[in-house]
Amino acid sequence: MSNDIIGNDGSIIKLIAIESDIETLQVEVEILNNHHHNYEKWLGKALEDGGYEIAGTTSPDFDGSYYKVDDLNAKSAYANKDGTGSLWWDGIDSWIVSASQGVLGTDYFKRTNASAIGAYTNEGSATGTVTGADIADEEHVADRMGPGILEFTLTAGNETWGPWIQILGADDTPIQVGKTKHDDHRVLVTDTTSTNPFIIQFITGESAGFAAKLLIEDFDEIPYKSATNNNDSGISDIINKRLDSGEKCWMRTCAIGANAPTLKLYIGIHEYVL
Numbered sequence: 001m002s003n004d005i006i007g008n009d010g011s012i013i014k015l016i017a018i019e020s021d022i023e024t025l026q027v028e029v030e031i032l033n034n035h036h037h038n039y040e041k042w043l044g045k046a047l048e049d050g051g052y053e054i055a056g057t058t059s060p061d062f063d064g065s066y067y068k069v070d071d072l073n074a075k076s077a078y079a080n081k082d083g084t085g086s087l088w089w090d091g092i093d094s095w096i097v098s099a100s101q102g103v104l105g106t107d108y109f110k111r112t113n114a115s116a117i118g119a120y121t122n123e124g125s126a127t128g129t130v131t132g133a134d135i136a137d138e139e140h141v142a143d144r145m146g147p148g149i150l151e152f153t154l155t156a157g158n159e160t161w162g163p164w165i166q167i168l169g170a171d172d173t174p175i176q177v178g179k180t181k182h183d184d185h186r187v188l189v190t191d192t193t194s195t196n197p198f199i200i201q202f203i204t205g206e207s208a209g210f211a212a213k214l215l216i217e218d219f220d221e222i223p224y225k226s227a228t229n230n231n232d233s234g235i236s237d238i239i240n241k242r243l244d245s246g247e248k249c250w251m252r253t254c255a256i257g258a259n260a261p262t263l264k265l266y267i268g269i270h271e272y273v274l
Contacts, residue, residue: 042144059107085099175269202251203218203253
């Protein structure tokens with residue numbers, strides 16, 4: 001749509017309203033709001049790395065990655081991420097996949113073996129060709145900060161970089177339903193064994209690709225220095241790129257003038273819709 005306005009000097013001013021531009025601006029404002037108004041989540045080392053992958057269930061549908069949530073009958077008990085299935089030891093001779101921990105229900109899957117890995121039989125009217133398998137350790141490495149959740153521990157070398165420590169696995173994000181992006185936002189150092197300056201590096205993706213990323217400087221890093229070998233420096237911010245949910249993240253550290261000092265820390269992340 002176009003309208004002409006006559007200026008004081010007789011010039012013609014054309015006003016052009018393009019609805020698509022207005023819609024684009026509204027979308028950009030929404031994206032900006034999503035970037036700046038999201039909750040922060042704090043994470044530490046998972047209570048138990050790895051878990052089990054249950055696949056092949058048809059009815060009920062209990063497929064998914066199962067992680068430790070409790071102890072039952074002197075063994076670990078597991079649940080899938082959306083809470084629809086439970087994997088647990090019956091205290092006698094079998095692993096059970098059912099809707100609720102410790103409750104068989106009418107339809108469930110059973111494996112009579114000391115190991116949860118292998119084939120399961122269908123019980124009741126349950127259907128499917130069900131197997132249990134190990135989850136790779138890199139899939140789940142972080143749990144929400146809280147009672148019993150320890151810090152990630154980074155160990156430096158002798159004035160060189162220590163090993164990469166994974167801080168996010170493929171199944172650790174999204175935390176909030178509907179989020180598709182995240183970034184590493186802050187670290188909280190709770191303890192360090194040196195007052196020497198540390199450098200902390202952050203890298204993403206599969207470990208096989210680290211060498212190529214380091215070569216082109218595709219990583220983030222921040223300095224950290226404690227005055228009294230504890231958390232007196234407080235929380236440190238990270239300026240990190242936005243990542244797809246499920247992308248793996250890692251850290252390593254180097255201490256200037258020190259051999260093998262350690263840092264213990266929690267990681268804070270932001271999640272976004274877009």
